[in-house]
Amino acid sequence: MSKIPKNIPLLLLHLSMWIFVYIFPLLFVDNSRPHPPMVNVLPEFVLSMVLFYLNYFLLIKQLLFKKKYLLFSAISFAILLLFLGCDYVFQAYNDPNFLGKVPFDLFLIRSLLSFTLSIGVSVAIRSTMRLKEEESLRKKIENEHLKSEITYLKYQLQPHFFFNTLNNIYALIDRKPELAKEVLHNLSKLLRYVLYHAEDAKVPLQSEIYFLKTYINLMQIRLSSSIFVKYEFPDLEAEETEVRVPPLLFITLVENAYKHGIDANLQGNIFIKMELTASHVIFSVNNSCSKPIGDDQTVSGIGLENLQKRLDILYKANEFSLIRKQTDKDYYSELKIPAN
Numbered sequence: 062m063s064k065i066p067k068n069i070p071l072l073l074l075h076l077s078m079w080i081f082v083y084i085f086p087l088l089f090v091d092n093s094r095p096h097p098p099m100v101n102v103l104p105e106f107v108l109s110m111v112l113f114y115l116n117y118f119l120l121i122k123q124l125l126f127k128k129k130y131l132l133f134s135a136i137s138f139a140i141l142l143l144f145l146g147c148d149y150v151f152q153a154y155n156d157p158n159f160l161g162k163v164p165f166d167l168f169l170i171r172s173l174l175s176f177t178l179s180i181g182v183s184v185a186i187r188s189t190m191r192l193k194e195e196e197s198l199r200k201k202i203e204n205e206h207l208k209s210e211i212t213y214l215k216y217q218l219q220p221h222f223f224f225n226t227l228n229n230i231y232a233l234i235d236r237k238p239e240l241a242k243e244v245l246h247n248l249s250k251l252l253r254y255v256l257y258h259a260e261d262a263k264v265p266l267q268s269e270i271y272f273l274k275t276y277i278n279l280m281q282i283r284l285s286s287s288i289f290v291k292y293e294f295p296d297l298e299a300e301e302t303e304v305r306v307p308p309l310l311f312i313t314l315v316e317n318a319y320k321h322g323i324d325a326n327l328q329g330n331i332f333i334k335m336e337l338t339a340s341h342v343i344f345s346v347n348n349s350c351s352k353p354i355g356d357d358q359t360v361s362g363i364g365l366e367n368l369q370k371r372l373d374i375l376y377k378a379n380e381f382s383l384i385r386k387q388t389d390k391d392y393y394s395e396l397k398i399p400a401n
Contacts, residue, residue, distance in 0.1 A: 079110060104151035105172060108144045109179040115140070116183040125184065126191065141176055148172050223248070226279065240282065247279045255309070263305035266342065267297045270335065273311060277333070280319055292333035304337065304400045307375055311335075311344045313368045314394045318348035321392060330391075337400060345395040350387060372398075 116137070124133035149168070226248050233241035254272045258264050277292055284290070297304075318331045329349040336343040365385070372381050376398065384395040 104155070105148050105175055108148055109175050112140065112144055112176055113179040113183045116180055117187060121184060121187045125187075137180055141173070141180075144176055145169070145172050223252075229282065244279065244282055247275050250275050251279065258308045261308055264308045266302065266304040266306050266337070269306055269308060269311065270294045270297065272309075273315060273333075276312060276315065287328045288331070289329070290331045290333075294335045295337045297337070302337065304342065306342060306398065307371075310368075310371070310398070311396065313365065314344065314346045314396060317365065317394070318346045318392070321348070321350060340400055341397050342400050343395065343397045345393070347391060347393045350390060350392040372396075 120133060120136060124130075124136065149172075152168070226244065230241050230244050230248070233244065251272065254268070254275075258268065274292070274294070277290065281290060295302075315333060318333070327349075331346070331348040334345050336345075369383060372383060375381075380399055382395070382397045384393075384397075386393045
C-alpha cells in the first residue's frame with residue numbers, strides 16, 4: 062500500500078479550514094429576518110483567501126522573516142486598501158442598492174477586520190512553523206554535536222596496549238606458537254569490535270560482555286601467577302535479555318584496574334562483577350592498589366574523566382551513578398546505568 066504524500070493532510074486541513082470559515086456565519090443568522098444570500102460574502106471570502114496565501118507563501122518569507130518590517134507593513138497596507146476597493150466594487154456590482162442596505166462605515170469595519178485577520182493568521186501560522194523548523198534544526202545540530210563528541214571520546218585510542226600485546230605475540234611466536242596464535246586472534250576480536258561497534262548508539266549487553274571477557278582473557282596471558290583475577294557476569298543467553306547499552310562504556314574501569322592494580326613484584330587481586338536488575342546494569346571493579354589513581358588514558362580511549370563526560374552526555378544526572386573509593390590497599394569503582 063502506497064504512502065500518503067506529506068502535503069495531502071496539510072491540503073485537506075487548509076480546505077477544511079476555509080469551508081468552515083465560509084459556512085461559519087450561517088451559525089449566527091437570525092432566520093426570523095431576511096438576510097442576504099451567502100453569495101454576497103463570496104467576494105470578501107475569496108479576497109481573504111488570496112490575501113492569506115499571498116502572505117503565507119510570499120510576503121512573510123521574503124520580507125518579514127528577512128526583517129524588512131517597514132517594507133512588509135507598507136506593502137500589506139497597500140494591498141489591504143486595494144482589496145477593500147475590490148470588495149466594494151464587487152459588492153456594488155452584485156447589488157446596486159448595497160450602500161443603501163449596509164452603511165459604509167460598517168462595511169469598512171467588517172472588511173478591514175476580515176482582511177486584517179487573514180494577514181494576522183497567516184503571520185501566526187508561518188511564524189509557528191518557522192519556530193518549529195528552527196527548533197528541529199537546533200536539535201539536529203545539537204544531536205550531531207553530541208554524536209561527534211561521543212565519537213571523539215570513544216576514539217581517543219592509546220596505542221600502548223596494542224603495541225605491548227604485539228610485542229608479547231612476537232615473544233611468543235618462537236616459544237609458544239599456538240599461544241601466540243590465540244593471543245593474535247583475541248586481539249583481532251577486540252580491534253574488530255572497536256572498529257565496527259564504537260559508532261553504534263547502543264549494542265546488546267551480550268556483545269559488551271563478550272568484549273570484556275575477551276579483553277580480560279587477553280590480559281591474563283600477560284600477567285604473572287601472582288596476580289589473581291576473578292570475574293562474574295550474568296548468563297544472558299539463558300535469560301534471553303534484550304538489554305542494550307552504549308558500547309565501550311565499562312572497559313574504562315577494567316583497564317584502570319589492570320593499570321593501577323598490578324605490580325610485577327607484588328601479589329594483586331582484581332575482582333570484576335556485573336549485575337543485571339529489572340531497571341539497571343551495575344558494574345563494579347575491586348582491585349588491589351599498587352599506585353595512585355590519576356588521569357589515565359585507557360584502551361577504550363577514555364580515562365575516568367572522559368568516562369564522566371560521556372555519561373553526562375548520554376544520561377540525565379539522576380539516571381546513572383559513578384562511584385570511586387580508594388584506600389591504601391585497594392580501589393573500588395562502580396558504574397550504574399539504566400537497563401532500558
